[in-house]
Amino acid sequence: xxxxxxxxxxxxxxxxxxxxxxxxxxxxxxxxxxxxxxxxxxxxxxxxxxxxxxxxxxxxxxxxxxxxxxxxxxxxxxxxxxxxxxxxxxxxxxxxxxxxxxxxxxxxxxxxxxxxxxxxxxxxxxxxxxxxxxxxxxxxxxxxxxxxxxxxxxxxxxxxxxxxxxxxxxxxxxxxxxxxxxxxxxxxxxxxxxxxxxxxxxxxxxxxxxxxxxxxxxxxxxxxxxxxxxxxxxxxxxxxxxxxxxxxxxxxxxxxxxxxxxxxxxxxxxxxxxxxxxxxxxxxxxxxxx
Amino acid sequence: xxxxxxxxxxxxxxxxxxxxxxxxxxxxxxxxxxxxxxxxxxxxxxxxxxxxxxxxxxxxxxxxxxxxxxxxxxxxxxxxxxxxxxxxxxxxxxxxxxxxxxxxxxxxxxxxxxxxxxxxxxxxxxxxxxxxxxxxxxxxxxxxxxxxxxxxxxxxxxxxxxxxxxxxxxxxxxxxxxxxxxxxxxxxxxxxxxxxxxxxxxxxxxxxxxxxxxxxxxxxxxxxxxxxxxxxxxxxxxxxxxxxxxxxxxxxxxxxxxxxxxxxxxxxxxxxxxxxxxxxxxxxxxxxxxxxxxxxxxxxxxxxxxxxxxxxxxxxxxxxxxxxxxxxxxxxxxxxxxxxxxxxxxxxxxxxxxxxxxxxxxxxxxxxxxxxxxxxxxxxxxxxxxxxxxxxxxxxxxxxxxxxxxxxxxxxxxxxxxxxxxxxxxxxxxxxxxxxxxxxxxxxxxxxxxxxxxxxxxxxxxxxxxxxxxxxxxxxxxxxxxxxxxxxxxxxxxxxxxxxxxxxxxxxxxxxxxxxxxxxxxxxxxxxxxxxxxxxxxxxxxxxxxxxxxxxxxxxxxxxxxxxxxxxxxxxxxxxxxxxxxxxxxxx
Numbered sequence: 085x086x087x088x089x090x091x092x093x094x095x096x097x098x099x100x101x102x103x104x105x106x107x108x109x110x111x112x113x114x115x116x117x118x119x120x121x122x123x124x125x126x127x128x129x130x131x132x133x134x135x136x137x138x139x140x141x142x143x144x145x146x147x148x149x150x151x152x153x154x155x156x157x158x159x160x161x162x163x164x165x166x167x168x169x170x171x172x173x174x175x176x177x178x179x180x181x182x183x184x185x186x187x188x189x190x191x192x193x194x195x196x197x198x199x200x201x202x203x204x205x206x207x208x209x210x211x212x213x214x215x216x217x218x219x220x221x222x223x224x225x226x227x228x229x230x231x232x233x234x235x236x237x238x239x240x241x242x243x244x245x246x247x248x249x250x251x252x253x254x255x256x257x258x259x260x261x262x263x264x265x266x267x268x269x270x271x272x273x274x275x276x277x278x279x280x281x282x283x284x285x286x287x288x289x290x291x292x293x294x295x296x297x298x299x300x301x302x303x304x305x306x307x308x309x310x311x312x313x314x315x316x317x318x319x320x321x322x323x324x325x326x327x328x329x330x331x332x333x334x335x336x337x338x339x340x341x342x343x344x345x346x347x348x349x350x351x352x353x354x355x356x357x358x359x360x361x362x363x364x365x366x367x368x369x370x371x372x373x374x
Numbered sequence: 375x376x377x378x379x380x381x382x383x384x385x386x387x388x389x390x391x392x393x394x395x396x397x398x399x400x401x402x403x404x405x406x407x408x409x410x411x412x413x414x415x416x417x418x419x420x421x422x423x424x425x426x427x428x429x430x431x432x433x434x435x436x437x438x439x440x441x442x443x444x445x446x447x448x449x450x451x452x453x454x455x456x457x458x459x460x461x462x463x464x465x466x467x468x469x470x471x472x473x474x475x476x477x478x479x480x481x482x483x484x485x486x487x488x489x490x491x492x493x494x495x496x497x498x499x500x501x502x503x504x505x506x507x508x509x510x511x512x513x514x515x516x517x518x519x520x521x522x523x524x525x526x527x528x529x530x531x532x533x534x535x536x537x538x539x540x541x542x543x544x545x546x547x548x549x550x551x552x553x554x555x556x557x558x559x560x561x562x563x564x565x566x567x568x569x570x571x572x573x574x575x576x577x578x579x580x581x582x583x584x585x586x587x588x589x590x591x592x593x594x595x596x597x598x599x600x601x602x603x604x605x606x607x608x609x610x611x612x613x614x615x616x617x618x619x620x621x622x623x624x625x626x627x628x629x630x631x632x633x634x635x636x637x638x639x640x641x642x643x644x645x646x647x648x649x650x651x652x653x654x655x656x657x658x659x660x661x662x663x664x665x666x667x668x669x670x671x672x673x674x675x676x677x678x679x680x681x682x683x684x685x686x687x688x689x690x691x692x693x694x695x696x697x698x699x700x701x702x703x704x705x706x707x708x709x710x711x712x713x714x715x716x717x718x719x720x721x722x723x724x725x726x727x728x729x730x731x732x733x734x735x736x737x738x739x740x741x742x743x744x745x746x747x748x749x750x751x752x753x754x755x756x757x758x759x760x761x762x763x764x765x766x767x768x769x770x771x772x773x774x775x776x777x778x779x780x781x782x783x784x785x786x787x788x789x790x791x792x793x794x795x796x797x798x799x800x801x802x803x804x805x806x807x808x809x810x811x812x813x814x815x816x817x818x819x820x821x822x823x824x825x826x827x828x829x830x831x832x833x834x835x836x837x838x839x840x841x842x843x844x845x846x847x848x849x850x851x852x853x854x855x856x857x858x859x860x861x862x863x864x865x866x867x868x869x870x871x872x873x874x875x876x877x878x879x880x881x882x883x884x885x886x887x888x889x890x891x892x893x894x895x896x897x898x899x900x901x902x903x904x905x906x907x908x909x910x911x912x913x914x915x916x917x918x919x920x921x922x923x924x925x926x927x928x929x930x931x932x933x934x935x936x937x938x939x940x941x942x943x944x945x946x947x948x949x950x951x952x953x954x955x956x957x958x959x960x961x962x
Binding site for chain 1: 893
């Protein structure tokens with residue numbers, strides 16, 4: 085019965101005096117099951133976890149302290165590895181620049197690059213950035229087997245429509261950069277996408293760009309208004325609209341002890357017997373008259 | 375409802391387009407000889423040399439209509455020239471019959487000489503009963519004039535002078551047909567031509583003939599008796615549906631139709647001469663023999679023509695649609711045709727998915743008011759999309775899942791499926807792919823939830839009708855209405871849109887490949903181009919340009935409606951003539 089989804093009948097906690105209060109990470113982990121039980125009591129509430137986890141918890145009768153609320157939001161928004169990397173880059177850049185980096189701020193980017201780091205502005209207009217393919221090359225080869233053979237005569241392709249701009253995390257930071265001319269004037273703002281053209285201009289550009297990409301690549305937290313819209317079943321124009329349900333399979337919520345195999349049990353018994361035998365032998369040696 | 379029946383693909387064209395192709399194909403006299411014959415046929419003991427000309431011009435156009443789900447009816451104007459050199463009536467030695475013949479041809483499939491499958495029309499099951507002959511003209515009516523002509527034509531070959539013993543020597547009887555025999559002495563009187571009329575007595579038809587004569591009888595007393603006169607006799611006319619016969623050798627036994635001899639010169643011996651002359655006159659008439667000529671009734675003529683048409687057409691067939699593979703050695707699936715009579719649509723089904731020929735049924739009409747429409751069936755779309763999805767995300771749909779790791783988070787995609795949705799399905803417009811799936815999301819320090827998701831992916835179609843290199847259609851997938859910039863949406867779009875792009879590319883390529891069109895080079899991203907979806911040449915005669923206008927997605931599959939223009943390949947003498955550019959002696 086894998087992935088059995090358990091619904092517990094539990095009265096809604098409306099009264100804050102009886103609400104589950106979480107003010108530490110340790111308590112958060114300890115009360116995970118109870119929190120999830122409260123979350124999934126209403127099957128429609130599961131997706132609200134991805135809309136705004138803190139508000140979802142609150143609606144389920146779980147009261148989080150501000151610090152824990154912040155922690156929960158960050159956990160859902162981005163992976164631990166990404167969060168760690170962000171912290172590393174932030175520290176690196178703060179040490180190098182003397183200020184807390186704000187790579188999502190286009191004006192900060194321009195000022196940092198052109199004024200502080202004295203990088204010459206480039207003419208980037210009309211040039212294409214290089215992105216990693218959406219489909220890995222080896223997978224593309226496999227998909228191509230579903231198409232007509234490459235030996236089949238084909239007509240030349242015509243001009244193509246503008247493809248959607250790929251997400252920033254697919255920018256190829258190791259690609260060969262085009263040779264660009266210096267711009268006559270210094271822009272007052274610089275986008276993340278244009279920052280890519282300056283990868284070879286200064287050693288700090290890469291960490292700034294990487295941090296900017298990480299800051300952009302987060303699961304959004306919806307405002308109270310947007311959250312209420314999701315609760316009311318209205319579309320938000322975001323990824324949430326695609327989520328139908330969120331469930332927590334019981335085996336992951338409450339993992340059972342793994343049954344030992346017969347061979348393991350025998351091995352364990354033999355080892356136990358060996359230890360007991362050793363203890364008996366030791367005792368016998370100790371009792372032997374000198 | 376099914377757009378492709380038990381097949382994967384279907385092409386539907388209108389009756390109007392089918393007619394255009396037919397007219398162009400019909401102009402090719404190698405495929406469709408316009409001059410048939412001459413060939414000989416026996417007609418009432420005579421040999422007729424017959425030539426046929428089939429026509430398709432402004433005044434007498436050919437046509438075709440859809441008769442039932444498997445048969446087309448052809449309407450072909452024609453002229454049949456019948457030459458009978460030995461016709462009793464010389465005026466009938468050459469006649470031309472004009473009519474419009476209609477006959478059924480059956481949609482059928484066979485392999486051409488190169489082994490390529492051909493969908494076309496065969497006449498293997500034609501019979502005379504299925505042929506009609508309409509507005510037949512030129513059939514002669516055999517009346518008294520024609521019989522008189524036959525007698526005039528026969529006259530030179532019979533004796534004109536007869537002798538018999540007379541009291542004082544040899545009596546001579548001369549028969550005249552005007553001045554046809556100028557050796558006769560005395561020469562014929564001015565009104566000396568043989569005349570004939572048809573009379574009906576007692577319900578039977580008789581030919582009454584008057585022949586001018588001259589007699590010279592030595593009577594032994596006084597001068598010889600000479601006199602002009604006439605013999606009036608009647609003979610039975612027998613008509614069948616195909617012949618007319620006058621037996622000149624047998625006198626009818628009707629008293630009022632006895633042979634009568636009249637002599638102009640009054641003489642005491644006149645009566646005696648008449649009495650003795652009458653049997654001689656009858657013998658002379660016998661010499662005309664039995665006159666038989668073809669004399670077809672309208673119905674009999676039509677029946678004969680029908681039999682000849684059926685016999686001529688039976689071994690013939692011609693192609694309508696030939697999916698041509700540009701890949702050497704690739705054999706394409708035989709197409710199967712149906713006619714949707716109510717909507718005047720020719721439907722060509724390609725690549726049978728299940729069952730056998732006995733299970734083939736006509737698809738529903740999806741062409742509507744368009745010249746042409748192409749369809750890919752639901753099962754084919756789903757099968758290809760499942761394969762592409764499983765290859766794009768190894769491990770998904772029954773395996774261990776596909777792990778994707780993004781800054782926004784990590785998840786194992788467990789299932790992904792794309793279904794077809796009608797316009798209005800899930801309150802989304804227009805028709806679209808409905809993508810569903812389930813993923814296990816990996817959240818740090820937290821039990822992993824299972825997230826099920828679903829949403830629409832639309833296929834936007836952009837028509838390029840005026841490209842100088844030829845019209846084409848561009849297809850690009852789009853995922854619903856997402857706020858641009860939400861990175862999680864980018865993740866979704868970045869995962870799903872390319873795979874839907876590959877799905878579209880695979881489906882469109884297979885459609886064009888099976889129909890025999892031209893495949894386009896792959897383009898970057900998720901864009902698919904449909905450049906030449908239909909084979910450009912039809913039957914090696916007509917050049918076809920098919921311009922697709924959009925894509926319509928429904929739970930039945932994909933439909934690509936469009937327009938079609940048909941023109942003759944190359945330029946023929948007729949093209950030049952029509953354009954006033956025929957070669958001239960001073961300007962070759």
